Amino acid sequence: MSEQTTENTDVITGIEAPIYLKYNFTAGAAPARFLTQVKEGVLTGQRCPQCAQVYVPPRGSCAACGVPTEEEVVLSDKATVQSFTIVSIPIPGNSIEPPFVVANLVPDGANISFIHLMSECDNADVHIGQRVQGVWKPQEEWGYSMDNIRYFKPLDEPDVPVEKIGKIPVEGWEG
């Protein structure tokens, strides 16, 4: 550097400064409880003591009322499509091949949607109100993750009218 003149040197316009920080994540008490159940193949939510709405995955509070939630509710792995998108670009950190359907799904027995994949369907046929069910990985692969459900596939059940989405009991939907 010292013997070179700036005329002969490329101007430095940036430096690479990689940042590596290590964290021990904790999910939270309520999510940890949820994930423990998912490892057993069971979806659970938590009911708000004030407004009685059921949250999934539970975060330990009712966001609307601002109160802790404790009562655990077992949910179905059948769900209704609240809305969806067909994603045509890869997701960082996910090996899934585009295009794929990402849907907001409300499981029976809950009042709020979570995000998951849909498959075993023609992307063009996916629609709001559609009935779906989780396709689980083989039990020996289950861990503390929603990935235990590989994806959701369409069910041969009548569509749920929009005003009823998010209000289906755990017993299911008769049409």
Next chain:
Amino acid sequence: MKEIAIVGYQQSDAVSDAGACNEVELIIPVISKVYDQVGIKNAQDVDFVCSGSCDYLQGAAFAFVMGVDALGAVPPIKESHVEMDAAWALYESMLKIRMGHADSALIYGFGKSSPGELPIVLSQQLDPYYLAPQWVDTISLAAMQARLMLDKGLISEQDMAEVVSRSRRNALNNPHAQLAGDVSVQDVLAQETYVSPLRKADICPVSDGASAMVICTVEKAKEWGLPYAVISGIDHCIETHNPGMRDLTDSVSTRKAAENAGVHNGAVDVAELYAPFSHQEIILARALGLGDATSVNPSGGVLAGNLMMASGLSRIGEVFNRIVSGEAQRGVAHATSGPCLQHNLVTVIEQAKEAA
């Protein structure tokens, strides 16, 4: 200008690891207690909410967004957030009250520092082109500052150990403290150095937790029928980021903020200083012009437990507690941000006139 009162303050225990708790689970117990103290139901009963937190503590973007889940913000509320210690959230809330857009405000700060290696995480707070790539951690920077003080004869290791000993003993009366004990100066000096010249005891612990406060106009405090203390002055000031351009043995920004906040307009019975390192308490006490008549860090200060992003607010809360209990009539609280006391906020809190 409108007189603003503190009517409630609560904090969680400072713990080295809050375990499975997420943001919401850290916040809810503390704000629930402050609601009970003030006699309100939830955040709907105040006019404004402001919080302080830092994403990098827990290593997840948008940590404060989850915090909103603790508030019961349905219907929607007037709410804001600073990526700073919650003492600055208090500052923002005071502006809202002064401009007449709120009569009351809930302020909270939370931090879960245990998931990462805090001193190293905070090294990424430095100039990203020159300093951060060197990974200079906060403890090493503070050690250099302490070295300067020692070499210039401005303090002795004995002085530093006295700060630690007093903190540990004071913390015996603080149920939220993480580190407390009957520790003598000799006990401290007997410890080996960790990052020379600092001993582990000179360094605040890493803590998880949260704190929350409710402030309002004096009229509102009277309407609520609550004991209150008045914030008679507040100011903050930042200095150059480049540590080589500052006199690290002094805190001119604290001095200036203290002047503007009116620290010297009366006797200071109690002072709670955000000094994460023992020698910094001495710098701050000198910059604030505190004498023997002032009880410094009766809670033990942050050497007894440091709720990052909430500790500054907690200092104000600790002074408030002592004023409403009648232990003190007038006190000073200090909050800091950035390496080696770069940014400092000074608050003066006084007994309500009726009580005097």
Next chain:
Amino acid sequence: MANLAAVVGTGQTSYTTKRGDVSIAGLVREAAVNALNDAELTWDDIDAVIVGKAPDMFEGVIMPEIYLTDALGCNGKPMLRVHTAGSVGGSTALVAASHVQSGTFKRVLTVAFEKQSESNAMWALSNPQPFSTHLNAGAGGYFAPIIREYMRRSEAPYDVGIKVAVKDRLHGARNPLAHLQKPDITMKEVEESFMLWDPIRFLESCPSSDGACAMVIANEELAEQAPRPPAWIRGVAMRSEPTMYAGREEVNPQAGRDCAADVYKQAGIKDPRKDLDVAEVYVPFSWYEPMWLENLGFAPEGEGWKLTMEGATSLDEGGDIPWNPSGGVLSSNPIGASGMIRFAEAARQVRGDAGDHQVEGAKLALGHAYGGGAQFFAMWVVGSEKG
């Protein structure tokens, strides 16, 4: 009652994918110096600095305002850092205004920025966390299902989003600072662009930009002495609601409706379409124009798309209520600054300072920003008169 305050200077950088010629400090300083020059002031005239930006992970600098102190002439002054997600640029302007409206300060500088090229923004927004499925395909993946629900409800024709994408890029072509310069863009080009997150096409999405925006806000006395016309702040409002709760109205969020009602009340606005002359509204995906037209009360629910299709929001079609004459977020998106650009552009309009994208005779303008899962809102109304 709040003290009167006004914008007496605005400054922006040009917006582009990568500003390799400046550091982060250089970027914010450029915007700040432009604002000071516009106000014919120097650093010594500033009492406090209020900084805003979106998540620190975008640049990988924790609380970067600490390092930016020197670049922003802030030594010995108060500095505050605001962060309210995507709405942060707007919230920061409001917090800056409150420094003056509270009577605490006479004149403050506010700056918001993002230098997205310094790191990977999409990663920063959806960095994989243990325990969760890694399906968060950035903001587009989050908002696409909500847009789909709007399309279903409103039965809007499929090309409303395409029309907005063209309109805002034509606006952007009038603004030399805009990132995307596409004066020849066509409906066909947008329609044929890659479908990223169905129903959002590539050209219906905002770009990723480097850039900064700054404003000087002064009290009544100083604003009256300012060399250029002030933009008087006539109303300020913020609202927040949780990201997710059962029954949440995601298409037409209550926080947005409440925030608009609050700011209109302060500014004496009864019919926003009639009373306002121009609006700069945070539209990062084209379909959000019709959605916000309804949310902000410019059109009845389900009919926002009609205004768009009629050309009511287009400068080029002589619309009665131009939206985003600067080109909006669809033309430039330095995330943390995007909200403040809306607020500053609203101010430019009522100061008669908007160049080729000036709405003729604009007297009253709305600046709007939103963030998170469309849950944080910040708005102000500025006027050429005190009101």
